[in-house]
Amino acid sequence: MGTPKSTLDPAAAAAPAALATTISLRQPYLLFLGDASHSSRAKTALGVYDWAPEACAAQLRLPDCAVDLGLPELSPAEAAQKGIGSLLIGIAPIGGQFSDGWLPTLFSAVEAGLDIISGLHAKLGDIPGLAEAAKARGVRLIDVRRPPAGLPVGSGRKRRGKRLLTVGTDCALGKKYTALALARALRAQGVAADFRATGQTGIMIAGTGIPLDAVISDFTAGAAECLSPDAAADHWDVVEGQGSLFHPAYAGVTLGLVHGSQPDAMVLCHEPGRTHIWGYPDFPTPTLKVAIEEYERAARLTNPKARVVGIAFNTSMLDEAERARLLADTERELGLPCFDPLKTPLDAVVQRLLSL
Amino acid sequence: MGTPKSTLDPAAAAAPAALATTISLRQPYLLFLGDASHSSRAKTALGVYDWAPEACAAQLRLPDCAVDLGLPELSPAEAAQKGIGSLLIGIAPIGGQFSDGWLPTLFSAVEAGLDIISGLHAKLGDIPGLAEAAKARGVRLIDVRRPPAGLPVGSGRKRRGKRLLTVGTDCALGKKYTALALARALRAQGVAADFRATGQTGIMIAGTGIPLDAVISDFTAGAAECLSPDAAADHWDVVEGQGSLFHPAYAGVTLGLVHGSQPDAMVLCHEPGRTHIWGYPDFPTPTLKVAIEEYERAARLTNPKARVVGIAFNTSMLDEAERARLLADTERELGLPCFDPLKTPLDAVVQRLLSL
Numbered sequence A, B: 001m002g003t004p005k006s007t008l009d010p011a012a013a014a015a016p017a018a019l020a021t022t023i024s025l026r027q028p029y030l031l032f033l034g035d036a037s038h039s040s041r042a043k044t045a046l047g048v049y050d051w052a053p054e055a056c057a058a059q060l061r062l063p064d065c066a067v068d069l070g071l072p073e074l075s076p077a078e079a080a081q082k083g084i085g086s087l088l089i090g091i092a093p094i095g096g097q098f099s100d101g102w103l104p105t106l107f108s109a110v111e112a113g114l115d116i117i118s119g120l121h122a123k124l125g126d127i128p129g130l131a132e133a134a135k136a137r138g139v140r141l142i143d144v145r146r147p148p149a150g151l152p153v154g155s156g157r158k159r160r161g162k163r164l165l166t167v168g169t170d171c172a173l174g175k176k177y178t179a180l181a182l183a184r185a186l187r188a189q190g191v192a193a194d195f196r197a198t199g200q201t202g203i204m205i206a207g208t209g210i211p212l213d214a215v216i217s218d219f220t221a222g223a224a225e226c227l228s229p230d231a232a233a234d235h236w237d238v239v240e241g242q243g244s245l246f247h248p249a250y251a252g253v254t255l256g257l258v259h260g261s262q263p264d265a266m267v268l269c270h271e272p273g274r275t276h277i278w279g280y281p282d283f284p285t286p287t288l289k290v291a292i293e294e295y296e297r298a299a300r301l302t303n304p305k306a307r308v309v310g311i312a313f314n315t316s317m318l319d320e321a322e323r324a325r326l327l328a329d330t331e332r333e334l335g336l337p338c339f340d341p342l343k344t345p346l347d348a349v350v351q352r353l354l355s356l
Helices: A010-020 A039-051 A076-081 A100-112 A130-137 A175-188 A200-206 A217-227 A251-261 A288-299 A320-334 A347-354 B010-020 B039-051 B076-081 B100-112 B130-137 B175-188 B200-206 B217-227 B251-261 B288-299 B320-334 B347-354
Strands: A029-034 A056-061 A086-089 A115-118 A141-143 A162-168 A193-196 A236-239 A265-270 A280-284 A307-313 B029-034 B056-061 B086-089 B115-118 B141-143 B162-168 B193-196 B236-239 B265-270 B280-284 B307-313
Touching: A029 A039, A029 A100, A039 A056, A039 A086, A039 A200, A056 A076, A076 A100, A086 A100, A100 A115, A100 A130, A130 A141, A162 A175, A162 A251, A162 A288, A162 A307, A175 A193, A175 A200, A175 A236, A175 A265, A175 A347, A193 A200, A217 A236, A217 A251, A217 B217, A217 B251, A236 A251, A251 A288, A251 B217, A251 B251, A265 A288, A288 A307, A288 A320, A307 A320, A307 A347, B029 B039, B029 B100, B039 B056, B039 B086, B039 B200, B056 B076, B076 B100, B086 B100, B100 B115, B100 B130, B130 B141, B162 B175, B162 B251, B162 B288, B162 B307, B175 B193, B175 B200, B175 B236, B175 B265, B175 B347, B193 B200, B217 B236, B217 B251, B236 B251, B251 B288, B265 B288, B288 B307, B288 B320, B307 B320, B307 B347
Parallel strands: A029 A056, A029 A086, A086 A115, A115 A141, A162 A236, A162 A265, A193 A236, A265 A307, B029 B056, B029 B086, B086 B115, B115 B141, B162 B236, B162 B265, B193 B236, B265 B307
Antiparallel strands: none
């Protein structure tokens, strides 16, 4: 970084990079539920099925499997015949390793011509013989935790189209689901909108994306630029946020994402009662007012019009009366639409977006 | 990042990590000048010799070499006999590749029992046979662009001792030399002080450090924490800055470094006449006043006492009268000691530091 990287012609570099540097998955999926003993172990499959049911064509369960999504049961060969593109490993065992009991299924999938998609810590290419089999059959082994090669340095160039980024007072309080719900609500209004995934489950749902937290720091903003390329003037990219500007470990990732996604609009996510950064008792979460100011200040480096347009609360631990009171009080205090993306309508925030 | 990493006992994790996760080089060096046709090609060797002459015991030149540092000329075998620890590749050919003409020297160095240190883009381990030879001989091939494995996530825990970080209005305007000069000036006053390197040349000078721009973004703050571990209450770590908070590609790296190094003091580096971020004509550099405010705001997340204590100018393109006027005018305007680390005394800023 001491010597700035070449940025001689960022405009010329951006267009092809946007295609080449983003993970791209072959949908629909055959969801592999393996030997999941409980739905908590199949969170990946459940999340993908919840948010992208059209991408989930079938399921494959081993004899001990206690989870059933009610999808057609297909073997890899049957799935390939029906035009399914990939076997998606939908379970997350403790330790993040592949179980020996899965290996016959993984090899059958390759043999049948399916790609294999994994979000586990262990790498598909480390399974003895699988990479060779995949190469011979012409299919891909895709670890969605691994970023694509060749990500560029950020250019700072303003791109066409509109962008929304979900941001947070902390990690792990609903930025992904808020972005998914907003993209869905925009499309329901007839607005062209794409969810842009920055984490592994999001990538599986969208079928494309970049795992931002695994990118080398010099390329974080550039990766965010690749993720939401030039688009039509009235098109919205709804970008999944990561981390928090108030997090002592991850604020840098968040700032790179804010700069690279150059959002026109941000939705601030918060969980009521979260008084401290998760796992960091010495770091209080900011007030909503301070968080709004800081995100707007940060975002205006690459988009002077950036503004927070709404607050998304994760109210899963509140009852209905408490939820209604919180949303009404905060709306009055901050003058912004407030909602819970999984529990209340998004009409007001969508109206606010479309009026920008 | 969606699920926060374990931070159950950050204090317990920090101490051993500080040792295991930092590059450590065996000094003194045999500086390899190769076939350098001009001193501009030997910038690495010149920088290391300028700032760490005590670490440069000898030089090794090929027949065509046009650069001479005036050091004793030793073969790898002679160097090893005299207790030299490493052959340091001090030249940077266009393209960043190893020249075929160097290979006999590199293999001789391994055979003689020297480590080899490189900052080139090409990796030492990719030279056919060299890794095997090094393993057999028990020496190391060290690419200082490659961060150590096992870096932790930032803990945010306040560490003992004092820390100074150099920060900038842009990249490439003197943050490394300012940090080196400050560490040297502190030691000249009898203060215990260490330069902490975050880039490749700095690592070669210090013999230790972490190449921060090559770290995966989730671990940037954690790497900065490892770099300046707990120390005596009156000890100063002087940390080499990277990037700039005002840079559309690198601000995230800078923010992670600011948070992880938790500076008590920052020195702001600027080059007069640099009106825009280098290579980014749409991005103006900030005023010094704005830069001071933004760095202090950012740093106070992990150190509420953080403050800017001086301004370092790169005045290489000014004459003496212009330099004197710039420093005097800026001191009056901002009330902070102003200096050029390579041209003017550092007494005032060192006094300010010691009065904190």
